[in-house]
Amino acid sequence: MENVLNKEIKTIIDACPEVGRILDEYGIGCVPCSVGSCLLKDVVGIHNLDPQQEATLMYRIEKAIYPDRKVSEPVIDTTKKSAPKKITYSPSVRKLVDEHVLIKRLLALIPTIVDYIESSIKVDKDLVLKCVDFIRTYADKYHHMKEEDILFRYVDEKADIIQVMYKDHDTGRGYIRLVVEGAEKGDKALIKENMLAYRELLTQHIKKEDEILYPWIDRQLSTTQVGEMFRKCNEADASVGEELPKKYEKFICDLEEKFLQEVAK
Amino acid sequence: MSGCPGSRTIDFSEKTDLEGSETGKRPSQLRQWPIQMHLVSPQAPYFQGKDILLAADCTAFSLGDFHKDYLKGKSIGIACPKLDSDQEVYTEKIRALIDDAKINTLTVMIMQVPCCFGLAQIAKEGAEKASRKIPVKQVVVGLEGNILSEEWI
Numbered sequence: 001m002e003n004v005l006n007k008e009i010k011t012i013i014d015a016c017p018e019v020g021r022i023l024d025e026y027g028i029g030c031v032p033c034s035v036g037s038c039l040l041k042d043v044v045g046i047h048n049l050d051p052q053q054e055a056t057l058m059y060r061i062e063k064a065i066y067p068d069r070k071v072s073e074p075v076i077d078t079t080k081k082s083a084p085k086k087i088t089y090s091p092s093v094r095k096l097v098d099e100h101v102l103i104k105r106l107l108a109l110i111p112t113i114v115d116y117i118e119s120s121i122k123v124d125k126d127l128v129l130k131c132v133d134f135i136r137t138y139a140d141k142y143h144h145m146k147e148e149d150i151l152f153r154y155v156d157e158k159a160d161i162i163q164v165m166y167k168d169h170d171t172g173r174g175y176i177r178l179v180v181e182g183a184e185k186g187d188k189a190l191i192k193e194n195m196l197a198y199r200e201l202l203t204q205h206i207k208k209e210d211e212i213l214y215p216w217i218d219r220q221l222s223t224t225q226v227g228e229m230f231r232k233c234n235e236a237d238a239s240v241g242e243e244l245p246k247k248y249e250k251f252i253c254d255l256e257e258k259f260l261q262e263v264a265k
Numbered sequence: 266m267s268g269c270p271g272s273r274t275i276d277f278s279e280k281t282d283l284e285g286s287e288t289g290k291r292p293s294q295l296r297q298w299p300i301q302m303h304l305v306s307p308q309a310p311y312f313q314g315k316d317i318l319l320a321a322d323c324t325a326f327s328l329g330d331f332h333k334d335y336l337k338g339k340s341i342g343i344a345c346p347k348l349d350s351d352q353e354v355y356t357e358k359i360r361a362l363i364d365d366a367k368i369n370t371l372t373v374m375i376m377q378v379p380c381c382f383g384l385a386q387i388a389k390e391g392a393e394k395a396s397r398k399i400p401v402k403q404v405v406v407g408l409e410g411n412i413l414s415e416e417w418i
Binding site (some may be wrong): 058088089090091092094222223224226227228232234 | 318338339367370372398399400402416417
């Protein structure tokens, strides 16, 4: 089993899809991951399951991979701290989670926006580019840059989960470049395909961050680092000014208002 | 079992769950004097830019590993929100610690009894009066020395 623990999760799931289904039962969504280079031992460790759950999960995985092997009953490591009942965040991480809420409000509107564009005679280029501006400035520059320049620096940036986050950010930027190309060419299909792809990517990305990555980083931070990160994030926010988040919150409110009216028509 | 939970008599001398290692000597992690909130000065060098622990008096006696797990690396102020007088002084000192001593973080450690939450309230008021903002954590200790909760507030 030691050998399997050090294998990449994608390799394990490809060879034994049942492992993917078992992980899914425990809220570990590795199956749709675009990279899958995390080692099984890290995948399990990062989710901070309680000792009973972790022992049972490992027992089931071993049984799935080696059905003919006599696998001993789960051994519970009672010295491990149990997972907290609810997720709590340090203040800077809490703010990043709160910023996700505004981003998710745009993601929720994307299917309606795409339908609107598809049914319009001419592509509403201004609308598309305003959405792109929100994504590039608020989601990417304001939010993702704090992750990349501050938060991720507190953990091993070479860790697979961090590499997955970087890859998601890059993939998202690629989708948005194609959305812009679609807007410039008046290509509705290109806009639709890439806005929906961006929505799917970011929805999963935010879920991973809120539920797995951020709590994992928080668990590793010392009190001193929490204070230091708080100061750095405040400085980063101050450098863009108070008006920027307000401007984009208003943009989302206006967009919701507009599309509420569209739906009501 | 009625009356104030803060002064109710409870005897857990029969407690059998006494796991842990008693070998070796643990050094004190205290790096300053004084420590009582009426006696400390926010201008003291040991507060400047530091992580501060504001501990209710009883917490250090309840937690077996108080020094190792919570005091280590921090400067401290202690107080009793039930018995101490002139507690508005505490609020002002916390404000001064944040604004003037530019402390990095504030961890408030209290007992689970209701009167102890007054210390968390004092910390909150001091932090609200400060113009600087810092992370504030609340740690609640159970009567038998267990950690009931630990979260940034």
